[in-house]
Amino acid sequence: MINPSISWFEKFRPQSIEEMVFSNDAQKNIVKSETIPGNVLLSGPAGTGKSTLALIAIRKIVKNQADLCRIKTRSVSDVDEKIAPFVQKKPVSSKCKIVYIEEIDRTSRQFQAQLKEDLMEKYQDSVAFICCTNHPKRIDNALLSRFTFQIEFKSDNIQDIKNRLEFILTQEKAQYDPDELVKFVTKNYKAGLRNLINSLHVSYLSHNGTIDFSALEQNLNIEDNIVGYIVGMIEKIMISTDPNAKKICIATPFNSIIAKEYSSFVTLCHNNYDINYENVFERLYELIRYLPLQVIIGKYSEEIEMKKYPNVHLISCFYEMMKCALEVHL
Template sequence: MRGREGETFIAGTRLQSTKNIFNDRAFRYIHNMMWTDIYRPQKVEQMIGNEDARLAVMKWLSRWIDGSRPLLLVGPSGVGKTTLVQVLARKFDYDLIEMNASDTRNREDLETLIMPMFNNTSVSGRTMLLFLDEVDGISGREDAGGIESLVKMMKEPTIPVIMAANTQDNSKIKQLAKVCKIVKFNPVPPRELSMFLDYVLKNHNKNLDTEEKILIVNRSRGDIRSLLNSAQGKVAGYNVMREDIFEIDIASAINGYFSSNSPQEAKAFLSHADATYPDPHFGISSDARRKDKINALFSSIVSSRISYDSMAALLDVLSKVDIIVGRIGQNRQWSLLKYLDNIIAYGLFENSRNKGIKYNQYSMIWPVMAPIFARGQSMKNLISDLAEKAHTSKSIFGSVYLPYLIQIMIDNKEDPEEFARILNLDEKAGEALAKEMERTGRKKR
């Protein structure tokens, strides 16, 4: 973590020594960010703990060939499973596709989303790396054959597949483990956490007494995110280490909020959610997006079947909260975030009672999402084939040539199936062209 004398490395960025912190505006700006953002590793060597596990995953990905068994990363949250996959995808130039498996529990949804990936490269032309997080979340009764289908698909993958689970202590995950290579992650040892905490505090010119640091390390239970959040809250003057603090999954928190009988109870669900109000200026990962309270509330509201008046009233409140979060991020006034749960709890409460609103990670219901996803897959294949015929890149053909081609075919009343046959394209290409011509024609009317 140290460079040349007087330099510090933070999240892959070289910064000047902390002794000059107040002379450098950029340095002050970075030190006002959330610590979980500052210290998010950009390279494998910047991670701490689980060295053997990290090496095993890196070797597997560097030696991957078609048909290699998928990886199943097993370990508690906050130890770097997701971060490692993201870092290695960049290192080995894979196009990373991240999915939360617990949001697509049944066989039909999983096959619809995953199988097309096994037959295609990404739009960029790079090989895809599929990362399925929280696969232990599809082991309940409601999975409707999800695990069995996943086991079948994982027997002959044509792209690298990495899955993650917090535990493998149930029969269905053990079934999945039989077709995977298991890599176990452990909580980061207290000694390494303690050294890392000292390093972070020194970078920010902050001090905590020994008892406070021991308490933060012990309460983190090997979770690096928890360590950073607790430490940043403590140096900011908040008592973030009470015995009664607990967290619940974002889905349970949102469902609990909308079924609460009082604003106070609703606020309790928001306060204990394993979720945050991320800074919109710095972008967020798919996992962080799932744990974004505003995004979770928004997607749950707009995908529900409620009246337009009720939806408008709820979104009006939510949009104002979103503006507040943006201004807090712009002015780096993180202490104001503590008021947002109150604003949401009371602001949304009256218009959201008895409306049947349930948590949904996506802002569209599945019957709407599925055709969009299917269209994306068919168009991706079509563009790839036509770009090859035109001797140009897929991005150029899709953005520049395709709209003109579709319009010319409409104007000349060309038969898309005959067009595909002349170019030796398959039937699906003709079908995709026909649908695109129909869609473009409707827009013109």
């Protein structure tokens, strides 16, 4: 019987490091002993194993729940009311107490400022901070320097990712073509294991236990595709030396040097309802390093939440970026 209620990525959340896919040894080392000699920052894209590794480490280190302080609300008052009193107490029965903060980049400047004052260093003998983030660059520099170990998660171990997916498919008795799985992983491994596992699960549920790879691939990388088209078009405009060709991009993009990418981009935006636009904006912001363009992306990114037609919003943003790129003469 196929039970659709439990997501595979939760069901197969690794309980030990043996089950985890790693891209480097630094990741394994933090779970070697029952203490951590310093504060740890786990950074990397969504769904690559940061929380899973943190939880495995916590299970190994924390022997009594009183030795764990898990911050969920990210309110500034947490620093004074929860973290400060916690770090000052002696561990109950663990060698080391843990303060665990997810998405530390989402805490306010004030929160980060208060945290780095004293709290993170003074009690290092008995307390370690384990923090996760998708965006290490958004963390205050002085706070960043308080982390002894900064461990980056990359979804790049193609072989082990494939093995993990194979394991899950076998456990679930899924019908699939092993060669197609290899192709699927080779093409999409960067999406992170959670996305990969989830898309296999969706296919399994909708095809009664069989994985249909041909239908899968289009969905998985949609944000990637969109970001790729935008970056490609902007680059083309910026490096073009023909002022007329540049102007045509704005007036009739379907007839210009960016025609091909533009039509794919617009088609993608208009025909998909499950695009994560926030993610698109975030990735654009990270990839495009030219400040005037970043300002535009930043502005549109802040407004996206309230937009009824986010696809149109993204295309408007692209138009403004084009206009700005037109004025650049490299």
